[in-house]
Amino acid sequence: LLPDNPSQVGSVSVTVKVLDVNDNAPEFARFYEAFVCENAKAGQLVQIVSAIDRDDPQEGQHFYYSLAPEAVNNPNFTLRDNQGN
Numbered sequence: 055l056l057p058d059n060p061s062q063v064g065s066v067s068v069t070v071k072v073l074d075v076n077d078n079a080p081e082f083a084r085f086y087e088a089f090v091c092e093n094a095k096a097g098q099l100v101q102i103v104s105a106i107d108r109d110d111p112q113e114g115q116h117f118y119y120s121l122a123p124e125a126v127n128n129p130n131f132t133l134r135d136n137q138g139n
Contacts, residue, residue: 062092071122078108080117097132104138 070082088101105117119135121128 069122080105080107082106102136 083104083106086101086103090100094100103119107117116137119133121131121133125131
């Protein structure tokens with residue numbers, strides 16, 4: 055739910071860098087938009103993302119997720135790769 059007071063709404067852009075060596079770059083499996091409430095707890099799961107690569111067979115894909123080097127020390131965001139694409 056969005057707050058009734060627009061002054062309590064904030065946003066942040068997240069950039070995803072895709073490294074690929076074949077014809078079709080990996081892409082997110084769907085469009086993602088996440089919302090975080092002000093009373094969210096530290097370490098609370100905010101969003102799970104999944105990717106696909108149309109060049110590879112479904113069972114042959116494995117994607118690795120990591121934060122960009124400039125974001126690694128940002129205490130506001132963490133990322134966990136659950137090894138499930």
